[in-house]
Amino acid sequence: MxxxxxxxxxxxxxxxxxxxxxxxxxxxxxxxxxxxxxxxxxxxxxxxxxxxxxxxxxxxxxxxxxxxxxxxxxxxxxxxxxxxxxxxxxxxxxxxxxxxxxxxxxxxxxxxxxxxxxxxxxxxxxxxxxxxxxxxxxxxxxxxxxxxxxxxxxxxxxxxxxxxxxxxxxxxxxxxxxxxxxxxxxxxxxxxxxxxxxxxxxxxxxxxxxxxxxxxxxxVLGVLPYLDNFHLAAEDAITHHQQCDSEKLFKISVIAYPHISNHTDLDPLQLNPGVDLRFVRSADQLSESDLIILPGSKSVRSDLIWLRDNGFEAALHRHLRYGGKLIGICGGFQMLGTTIHDPEGLESEAGSSIGLGLLEMQTTLQAEKQLTRMSGKLTLNGTHIEGYEIHMGYSEGEALSRPAVCFSNGVDGAISEDDQLLGTYLHGLFDQADTAAALLAWAGMEAAAGIDLAQQSEQALERLCDALDEHLxxxxxxxxxxxxxxxxxxx
Incomplete structure (x- = not known):
């Protein structure tokens, strides 16, 4: 039973x-x-x-x-x-x-x-x-x-x-x-x-x-110890993990707007010993970034307003003028376009918002959510990539003629003509070591290397299981x- x-x-x-x-x-x-x-x-x-x-x-x-x-x-x-x-x-x-x-x-x-x-x-x-x-x-x-x-x-x-x-x-x-x-x-x-x-x-x-x-x-069934250097995907809270000797590392800033979603996309970068990744909520924290990431958002238009109200738009333009790289994921990708339309009021009040205008595309939010596991190749160098899509928007425009990912049945995302911006609907794009290494190399990291998130998770689960066995x-x-x-x- x-x-x-x-x-x-x-x-x-x-x-x-x-x-x-x-x-x-x-x-x-x-x-x-x-x-x-x-x-x-x-x-x-x-x-x-x-x-x-x-x-x-x-x-x-x-x-x-x-x-x-x-x-x-x-x-x-x-x-x-x-x-x-x-x-x-x-x-x-x-x-x-x-x-x-x-x-x-x-x-x-x-x-x-x-x-x-x-x-x-x-x-x-x-x-x-x-x-x-x-x-x-x-x-x-x-x-x-x-x-x-x-x-x-x-x-x-x-x-x-x-x-x-x-x-x-x-x-x-x-x-x-x-x-x-x-x-x-x-x-x-x-x-x-x-x-x-x-x-x-x-x-x-x-x-x-x-x-x-x-x-x-x-x-009392037991007392579990604090496990140092232990990481498993968080349910919701952002882990503000910092690497040591950060002046020697490749610096990545993730803009943590109020409705940030699927920030677990960044877990493999947090665990990467060559990366100093920070979640930032102040525009002045972007000044020393090698790479800036706009992550997913559950309320894209309101987060875009927050981003502007807090001075991030000017800081992003300054970052790009000085040769920095920028990645937008899902909602962050939608923000990079010229316009975001929400005619049915799916995320907030019905209407349209002006995007950051960094990619020539517009997005219309639709009631039917895209929920799909995907695999294909990065157009940067043909590296295999796997991930999943969770989004309600449909994007179209000239920017999509330069896709970031090719699938057997289509394409996804965009890379800007000047090669400074990359956008995609694909979550989990850093989970495979080779894919992460290719993206980090594109962003300018020397001797770029990724980690295998699945292997890291397995090791953490085994360590957790051993701790339960010993202490409970x-x-x-x-x-x-x-x-x-x-x-x-x-x-």
Whole structure:
């Protein structure tokens, strides 16, 4: 009989996504047919499944941890914010429209059916489902109709593991306070606590752990250490990673506008030892850049206004006058054109905006979203490239006669006549080492080299799995999940 266990956090970014990924790899390593699941996700980092559906990036990573092909049932509801109060709603991988927060609150009953359908289908295929909650179960203003945390756990009657981040401080208050805000039945289903990102001498924490178990009656399943130089794709938060000896490195600036999306495109550059990559929100930070990247955006026209209001347009022109290179990805590519039309008001109020005018093309936003995995060759030097498209716009114009990528059935993007600008709809363009090296060489990096992101992710997942094996009481965890494992590791 399929078992389900849910990981909930005392706060956002407590480590839910990473713990679910680690558990998926650990159970897979120990012979269990396991799958990840997130009922409701709010994130601007997403991935495309083989069947053309859109799910949270974290669930794609968790599928990799379980050695599965990502599927839309692994994230049945995805919310992609496009304003402070609204979001695009994606059900079973496909957008159904935009909703304001109150409207979505009333829609939850319908979304709940989609969540339970996905969970049921996963039950038919796997021995164990490891579920990731969202935010915190103690958000009492969101309790009514909850489908993301305890509302889901109560409906399907599954045990819960609570994870808390000690690195941000106040971990005992986070845990005890969260439990105090749960109902009796919700509190009773919390079967274990995991403390995440601990630095220092564990013996100094022992008395606190003993007090916590006595105070709550819930066992501490373990304390996970802070893993230095550890990186897996973030669900949404930008990791402001800086390299050492930055004066010796190739300097890349990524403009972090308010609705930046799929910034995981830049992960391979952050991990590259020859690159100093920075996310910037001030135009004066662009002055020493070798390469500037305009990333994806969930609200292109409003982010374009923000870009102008904050002086970035003049700074970009100055960068190009001095011979710098510029790459636009998806929404950033659309900004490089002359005009962006949104006749149906898909992202904001209906209307048109003047683009940066750096490429002779115009874009019209359309309701049908393009969700496709693609492979082809860079026109720069014929290097193989793989990636995925997630966009609602259709671009046309003279600039597209000089494409950046050639596919077997068409082309994508553009390279400017002066060879200073490159734009593409393709996400993941730095994920393969050879492709990244070709793009960095084009941008002017000497002895350019890329990294293999898939290999890096595999190494990180194995390291995470080993950390769980060493620092968690896996016997207790097996008891919580009621999932017997094999005595040997199949891998």
């Amino acid at each position: 399929t078992q389900t266990v849910m990981v909930q956090g005392t706060t956002s970014d407590a480590g839910k996504s990473i713990l679910v990924a680690g558990l998926c790899r650990w159970f897979h390593r120990n012979g269990i047919n396991v799958a990840p699941f997130k009922p409701q996700n709010m994130a601007l980092n997403s991935a495309v499944t083989a069947t053309g559906g859109e799910i949270g990036r974290a669930q794609a990573l968790q599928a990799q941890a379980a050695r599965l092909e990502p599927h839309t049932d692994m994230n049945s509801v995805l919310l992609k914010p496009n304003s402070d109060t609204g979001a695009q709603v994606i059900i079973h991988g496909h957008a159904i429209g935009n909703m304001e927060a109150l409207e979505y609150h009333h829609y939850k009953k319908t979304a709940r059916s989609a969540v339970l359908e996905s969970h049921y289908r996963l039950q038919q295929q796997y021995e164990l489902i490891v579920v990731e909650g969202a935010g915190s179960p103690a958000e009492i203003n969101l309790r009514e109709g909850d489908i993301a945390n305890m509302g889901f756990a109560e409906t399907i009657d599954c045990p819960v593991i609570l994870i808390a981040d000690i690195d941000r401080g106040g971990v005992f208050a986070h845990i005890v306070g969260t439990l105090a805000l749960l109902s009796d039945s919700e509190r009773a289903r919390v079967k274990g606590v995991v403390i995440n990102r601990f630095r220092g001498d564990l013996s100094l924490l022992t008395s606190g752990l003993e007090w916590l178990e006595q105070e709550t009656g819930i066992p 009481d896996m016997a207790k965890l097996i008891e919580v999940t009621n999932t017997p494992v094999s005595s040997t590791h199949p891998e």
